[in-house]
Each structure stands twice: as C-alpha cells, then as structure tokens.
Amino acid sequence: MEEKVCSFFGHRKIADSVALRQRIQSEIVNLIENYGVNVFLFGSRSDFDSLCHAIVTELKEKYPHIQRRAYTCRSETCTLEKERAYWEGIYSYFEKRPVTLLGVEEEVEHKNKYTAGKAQYVERNQAMINDSDFCVFYYNPYYQPPRRKYSKRSVGDYQPKSGTQLAFDYANQRKRGGKDLRIINVYEEENEN
Secondary structure: OOOOEEEEEEOOOOOOOHHHHHHHHHHHHHHHHHHOOOEEEEOOOOHHHHHHHHHHHHHOOOOOOOEEEEEEOOOOOOEEHHHHHHHHHHHHHHHOOOOOOOEEOEEEEOOOOOOOOOOHHHHHHHHHHHOOOEEEEEOOOOOOOOOEEOOOOOOOEEOOOOHHHHHHHHHHHHHHOOOOOEEEEHHHHHHHO
16 A cells, blocks of 8 residues: 655644644544545644644544654653553552653654754744645744743843744745645635635
8 A cells, every 4th residue: 555644733832622622633534535644643742743643543432544744853762552551550659640652653763853053943844844745734924932042141122933834944945946845824714814
C-alpha cells in the first residue's frame, strides 16, 4: 500500500470546542476515505497536536490500517504502542494515580535531532512537512507569542514568530515551489462560519 501522509501543526493553546473536534474528525475521515491517507505525523507540545492524536487514535478502531508516527526533538520521547501499557503501569505506580501516555506505532528522529540548537522544533516541523502530502493546521494569523528578551541580561526584548506561523509559511513556500502539498487550516474554517 502506498503511503499517503498527513501532519498536524497548531498553536500550543487552542480554543477547543465540540465544533472544532467534529471538524477535525470530519477532515481526517475525509483524508482517509477519499485521499488514501494512512500515516499521520505528530510533533508535540501543543493542545492541537494532542487533540488530533486523540482523534486519530479513536479512528484506529474503525481504520486499523492507519499509523501514527512521532517526530521527536532532542528533549522529547514517545511511547511505542506495543510498549505503552508497560510504561503506563510503571508511571502509574510511581505517580500513585492513573497515567495515560500518547502511543504511536513509530518514532522518527530527524537527521538533526541531536545537532540542532534552538531551531530544533523548526527543523523537525520542516522535516514533517517535507515528508507530508497533507498538512492540517490550526493557524491564527493574528496570534502573537509572548515577547522575549534577547538574553538573560538584556534589557531589550523582541516579538518572536510562532512556531506554527513558521511551519505554515514553510508549507506554503514548499507548495509554491512545486511540491504537491494540500494545506488545510481548520482555524480559518472555524472563523469563516
């Protein structure tokens, strides 16, 4: 079976709603049934990634052939599905409460995982986009991350771009450069209705 791949990118915090969950699920089902998408790529550290992972995991019951892959950065790990119950048991024992870990079928370490500096998330996201046929975003063009200092001792600060904006711009650049890539922004859809 030919791999058709979809990746997810979104802001760390999102306005979660039943309507958003239904729209994401509908889009994922459409990608599976009408476009043959069978591999879903996940980064980390955002509410949107977690929400999409939960939806894809639920859909595995109906579509057992779909695969979840985690693209990890240096400070991140994932739990392979075949080991998830074991590690959940260990963490639950030590935490003295039930612990649920996100499971995937495969972890992908991009080539610069251990050599990338502050740009490791940017490079990881670019690797995911390069490996994708479809990208689903939750990108609010008006979102601004908190201002940051240039350094610990600096009195000046600057306005950084969001990682989601960098990924969105990169995906559009790849598309304009001739890559056959479909970009779906569920934030735009949410606010057009």
